[in-house]
Structure formats: C-alpha cells, structure tokens
Amino acid sequence: MAVLDDLSGFEFEDLIEDVFRNLGYENVRQAEKTADEGRDVIMEEVVDGTRRAIVVECKHTGTVGRPVVQKLHSAIATFDFDGPKRGMVVTTGRFTSPAQEYADRLQQSDDPHLIELLGGEDLRELADEIGLDLYNGRIEILCDETFRPYDPAADVDAPVQEAFRDIENIEAANAPTPHSAVTFRPVVAVTADTNAVFETSVGVVHRINDRTQFVVHAERGHPQVVDEDVATLVTKNFHTRIELDSGQFGEVFDDVGERRFGQTQTEYKEWAVERLQQHHTTTVSYTGDNNVTYNKTCEPNLSDISVQSIEPVYLPEIQQTTDIQAYTYPYEYYAAGPSRVTVEDGIHRCVHCETRGVDETYTYCPNCGAIACDSHTKTERLEGEPICTGCAVTERFALKTKFFYNEDNLEAFREEYAAMPLQEKAMENKLIAAGGVVAVFLIVLGLLVVGGVV
Secondary structure, three states, X not given: OHHHHOOOHHHHHHHHHHHHHHOOOEEEEEOOHHHOOOOOEEEEEEEXXXXXXXXXXXXXXXXXXXXXXXXXXHHHHHOOOOOOEEEEEEEOOEEOHHHXXXXXXXXXXXXXXXXXXXXXXXXXXXXXXXXXXXXXXXXOOOOOEEOOOOOOOOOOOHHHHHHHOOEEOOOHHHOOOOEEEEEEEEEEEEEEEEEEEEEEOOEEEEEEEEEEEEEEEOOOOOOEXXXXXXXXXXHOOHHHOEEOOHHHHHOOOOEEXXXXXXXXXXXXXXXXXXXXXXXXXXXXXXXXXXXXXEEEEEOOOHHHEEEEEEEEEEEEEEEEEEEEOOEEEEEEEEEEOOEEEEEEEOOOEOOOOOOEOOOOOEEEOOOOOOEEEHHHEEXXXXXXXXEEOOOOEEEEXXXXXXXXXXXXXXXXXXXXXXXXXXXXXXXXXXXHHHHXXXXXXXXXXXXXXXXXXX
C-alpha cells in the first residue's frame, strides 16, 4: 500500500467515495472540505425498506484513536436527516483498543447511532470485491458486459437488407451478402447531482438542484460525450446487457474487435465533476438593499457535485460493407439488440453527387452497380431499363441525348434509327415533335383565317 499511503487526505476521501459507490450505496457525496465537522463522506442505504444515512469519517493515518470515534458519534447526532443514521470510520491503518471498545460499547447498548470501523485489512477485502488497485489508489474499469450486437430474431445483415428495400430497381434479397464487422467500444454512463445555493446580503439569488446523466466514449484520449440519440440508445437498454463473448460473436461476424477503457473510474468522476461545474457556472443579476443592481458569478463548489453512478458497458459498433460491381456501400451503426443508431448510411446516397438521406428516391443501375438519385438516373433507350449518367454511353438523336448501356447497344440503335420513317425519328424528341404539331396547326389555322373560312 506504499503508493496509497502517498495520497493526500482529500485524494483518500475521493477514493473512499468511489469505493462505497461501487459497493452499491446510494447518494454518495462528500461534505464541504472547508467546513469539516467530522463527516467527510455522506451516503445512504436502504435496509428492510427503510432509508438510512451513513456518515463516514476518513482518516488517512497509521493509527486512529478513541477521540476520532467520539467526534464522529457527535457529528452523527447533529446531522440533519429525517430517518435513522449510523457512522463509519475508514482508515488505511489500524484502530487503537480504546477506539474499538468505544464502538463495541455503542453496539452493546443499542445506541441509535452505531459506528462501524474499517481498517486497512478491511479495505483490502473491499478492494477484491470491486477490482480496486490499492497500490495506485485508482479504480480501474473492469467490464465484461455489452449490448447485443444484433437482433437475435433476425439475420445479422437484416439492417442492410432493410436499407436496400428503399432502392428502386433492385430486390433487397438479391443484394450481395455484406461483410460484417463488430467493434465493441467502451462507454460509461455518468449520473451526477448538483445542489448549490448562492446567497448575498439580500438572500438567495440563485439555486441549483439538478440531476444530470450523460454517456461518454471511454476509449483512450480525452472523454467525448456521445450524441443525444446514442446516449438514449445506451440508457434505455441497460437492462438488456449480456456477457461479452468474443468467441460466440466470432461465429456470426466476419471480424470482431474490442477496444479497452482508456481512463480509470476515478478519472471519469473527476472529469464529470469539472464539466458540471463549468456547465452550471452562470452570472446572475440582483438588486441590493440600496437599489443598486449587482452581478454575481455563481460557480458551484466541487463538493456541491456528487457523482451517483458510473456505469460501464461495451457499445457494439457494426460496420457492414456491400460490394456491387464497381461500388462499395458502407452501412455503420451502433446496436443494442433490435435498436440501433445509424452512423453512416452509404446506401441512401447518390454516388454521383451530394444527395443523401432516406427522404430521397434512389435507383440501382444494373450496368455498373451504382445507386443514383433521380437527377443522375435515366432510361436506357434500347432496353428501357434504368441507367445512371455515370456509366451511360450517350449520343444525340433528333436533338435529344439518348443513354445506352454500351457501344453495342448504341450501334444497334443507330441502325434502328436509320431505318425509321421521318415521323418516327421525330418522335425520338417528343418536345420537338409536339412543337411541330403545334406549328402545323397554327399554319393551317392562319391559312383558314386568310381564306375567310374561319
């Protein structure tokens, strides 16, 4: 425990807060560091349906004597809580005999404010329960749970088939089987409470009473808050977590990858507290007793922010690619069983322009494998089937551009066009043909008018 002994008193309190949170205690928070009345960490537990407060005194020292236990007993009695209360003294060292005797006497006399003593050996046992490395004082994130990377009631490539159903001129069932890869990406869901009151000579000018929950990408590097829709996917599916079995998923996916958690739980807690401190800092205006308006910057103290939980889980990111002739169509999404959030949709996107999104119409070109928007989709003159402008062979007939699959089709139509009567050739450009009809009508009408017939 050499490195643990090097922690400051405040760092030791941070560590103990994390320990109890991981042990399942609720509403774990620290008391004001500047006004320590013998209670460093405060938390709650529910026993037989009754909520009870626990006041914890942290002593980062070699020996703890009876006065510390007595002081905590008084602090428990004065602690404002509507319900039963008890206490704990936690130390990296040991307790003297008088300290142990005092705690035992409280137990024997059925005192309402019992005190539990946890020494260095007790801390080691707790460390084994939650994966705490006592030698560096940091709680490493140990997680073997993930969301299911696919809907067990459907095939792995079902999302890709669903996307292809929106594409004109191709049967989704006939699309090639995509290459499917899954990467299990670590995330943590952080829940924290911020409670702060700001007062001046005129009374309370600002109050914060807020519970915040956010989800963070937990790989190497600076923590990144996920998008709102991804956060919803995570928080709404925590109850569906399963064991991460790479071997089992390797039988379903072509490739399986797993990222590691980049920071410790303690580091995520510190990051979350600093982030919320900045988020809740604001400037308010108030009028003093002298009718003068003042501005006050209200910044919550770190002790005003209590991290209630840090829940790790692996979030499956699915990368599926479909190769069709000259084109590759990526489809990527985060999955939680049947639920998913799309990251990249290369199927609902024109290969020839920036048109994308499920609200547009796209057509498959069997000539080259392209998926194109309406502006880049034409009708092949000889076959009467869709063709994209990217691969079409073109030539103008009757002043109108015609599109062909290849030179052979173009040559075949040249021969056909050459043999057409004049009126049929004119119909290759319906706009000109219609204009010709109108012109003839107007000429005839003019002659009739001149001749007095009309």
